[in-house]
Amino acid sequence: MHTWPVQDAKARFSELLDACTTEGAQLITRRGEExxxxxxxxxxxxxxxxxxxxLKALLLSDVGRTDLEIPKRGVRRRRPTSF
Structure with a gap:
């Protein structure tokens, strides 16, 4: 994988793009950091x-399968209806 400093990548973007399509992945660094x-x-x-x-993998996985915490119902009764 060829390494390009960000300044070169910006200045020679077409060359960077061509290298990517012909040689594969190209690494870009900024201040020496990948x-x-x-x-x-x-x-x-x-x-x-x-x-x-x-979809099969999602349905068979344990992701998202937790016990639901259902809040307890209050002790209030229905409001009286007034006509």
Whole structure:
């Protein structure tokens, strides 16, 4: 993975984009610290698809399955109706 300082990435964005499509992911740094990665769209879509759980996986998982705390009902009675 090639590393680009942010100043070079801004100044030579077309070259950065071409390198991304031909060579793969490109790392962008700001003040020597890794800040961002530019990846080809095909790889992005692949990663998003892998990260997205299927409906079956969601239904079989324990995520969101907790005991509901239902508040106790009050002791008040219905209001008398006035006609």
């Amino acid at each position: 800040t961002a990665v530019l990846i080809p769209i095909a790889e992005w879509r692949r990663m998003v698809e892998i990260a997205r759980p299927s």
